[in-house]
Amino acid sequence: MSANEITWGDGAMKDFLGLEGKVAMVVGGGLGMGESTSVTLAEAGCDVAVVDIDRARAEGVAARVRETGRRAVAVVADAMDAGTAAGSVAEVVRALGRIDVMATIVGQAEWSTVLDVTEETWDLDHRRNLRYFFFYAQAAARAMVKAGNGGAIAAVASVSGLQSAPNHAAYGAAKAGLVNLVRTMGVELAPHGIRVNAVAPGTISTPRINEGPHRAAFEEKIRNSLIPFRRLGTTQEIANGLLFLLSDLAGYVTGQTLAVDGGFTAQFLLGAPREA
Numbered sequence: 601m602s603a604n605e606i607t608w609g610d611g612a613m614k615d616f617l618g619l620e621g622k623v624a625m626v627v628g629g630g631l632g633m634g635e636s637t638s639v640t641l642a643e644a645g646c647d648v649a650v651v652d653i654d655r656a657r658a659e660g661v662a663a664r665v666r667e668t669g670r671r672a673v674a675v676v677a678d679a680m681d682a683g684t685a686a687g688s689v690a691e692v693v694r695a696l697g698r699i700d701v702m703a704t705i706v707g708q709a710e711w712s713t714v715l716d717v718t719e720e721t722w723d724l725d726h727r728r729n730l731r732y733f734f735f736y737a738q739a740a741a742r743a744m745v746k747a748g749n750g751g752a753i754a755a756v757a758s759v760s761g762l763q764s765a766p767n768h769a770a771y772g773a774a775k776a777g778l779v780n781l782v783r784t785m786g787v788e789l790a791p792h793g794i795r796v797n798a799v800a801p802g803t804i805s806t807p808r809i810n811e812g813p814h815r816a817a818f819e820e821k822i823r824n825s826l827i828p829f830r831r832l833g834t835t836q837e838i839a840n841g842l843l844f845l846l847s848d849l850a851g852y853v854t855g856q857t858l859a860v861d862g863g864f865t866a867q868f869l870l871g872a873p874r875e876a
Contacts, residue, residue, distance in 0.1 A: 611709040618848030620645030622667040623696045625689070627679050627736050628705035630657030630808040633756060636839035639664050639705050644843060646701070647671035649692040653678050671696060679706045680728050682735040689739040701752045701846040702740045704733050711759070717769050725770035729758075730777045737796065741789055750793025755782060756838065757798040759861050760831035775800075779857050786855025799841040802861025805832040828863035 610637050614620050623646065629638040630652030642648050642665040650665065650672065651659035658674035665672035671738055673695040677684040678823060692699055707729045708722045737753050744751035760768045761775025786796040841860045 601729045602865060606807055614645050615642050616847075616849060617843070618851075619701070621647075622700035623647050623649070623692070623698050623742065624846070625649045625651060625699050625702040626705065626738060627651045627688075627702065627732075630654055631661065631702075632705075632806065633722050633801070633838045634665075634703075634705040635642040635661050635752045636661040636835040637705060637842050639668070640836070640839040640843050641703070642668040642672070644847070645670070647696050649673045649675055649696060651675040651677055651679065651688055651692075666843055677783040679704075679732045680734060685732075685735040687822070688736070689736055689743050692808075693743055698749070699740050699745050699751065702754070703730070703735070703842050703846065704736055706732055706751075706760070707756060707775075708760075709768055711767050712769070714769045722770045724767070726774045726777075729771060730776035731782070732814050733778055734781060737785060740783070741792075741794055742743075744794050745789075745792050747858050751796075752795045752846045752850075753785070754842045755796075755798040756842075757855060757857050759800050759859060759865050762800055762857070762859065762865055764861065771772060775830075782856040785872070789856055793856050795845075795850065797845040797850065797853060797855070798857040799838060799845065800834060800840050800857050800859045800861065802827065802859070802864040802866075803832050822866075828867065829860075833860060 601700065604638060605736050624639045624641040626634055628634040629650035638661050647670050648665045650658045651663045655676045658676055662672035662674040675688050675691050677688045689699065710725055712721055740753060746831050755778055757778050758775040760772040761779050765772030772864050782798045789796055794852050828847055841858055845853065
């Protein structure tokens with residue numbers, strides 16, 4: 601069931617989520633998983649700041665948020681530039697008053713064998729999958745601590761950070777670092793009432809994957825039963841995982857990474873893949 605199919609009824613579900621009237625900042629909120637997350641948080645009752653490197657994308661998603669009846673602001677920033685973190689957070693606070701929850705969805709992988717990884721590839725994958733998260737989460741946490749109302753931060757990690765990631769050495773190492781950083785920040789920020797968690801997507805049907813050169817490889821994974829659900833995940837399913845972690849339903853959850861992967865990491869493949 602997608603967020604658009606949820607029947608909110610008399611508001612009881614929103615009461616469980618505890619997000620009504622809160623302010624959400626979605627970094628990378630203008631496309632794919634970020635767009636789904638921005639709209640889902642709005643439907644759950646949040647005002648939303650859509651942070652994206654592309655102004656048209658950010659403004660387009662902000663317009664979708666306003667269609668739900670919530671406030672929205674588009675913030676244009678290159679998240680890979682750590683120097684934009686404090687300024688982006690300050691812009692959101694000026695526009696919407698505060699930040700209660702933040703989701704970070706920037707990330708991409710270079711494909712390369714261990715023998716072929718270059719220094720440039722290594723640094724790029726760490727900048728766009730790990731380094732940016734720390735500085736944006738740090739800036740948001742500082743604002744939350746100053747406000748004194750607690751908060752929640754949820755990152756998008758990857759199954760490549762939970763187990764070996766052939767041809768993803770730099771990316772997998774960065775995502776594994778993110779998983780560890782979520783644990784550390786979750787523990788350190790708990791006394792301030794701030795929770796920090798992550799979702800680890802499996803293979804998700806995003807615009808980049810659908811249009812990219814590796815679509816055939818992902819479809820092969822499905823044919824070989826490497827994904828028990830035998831389909832790609834959807835951006836809405838990742839948004840739903842982030843919604844849970846940012847909501848009061850996860851009020852006693854911090855430092856955790858939730859795999860949203862169709863069962864991919866739950867299995868031990870003994871021998872040849874089973875037949876379809």
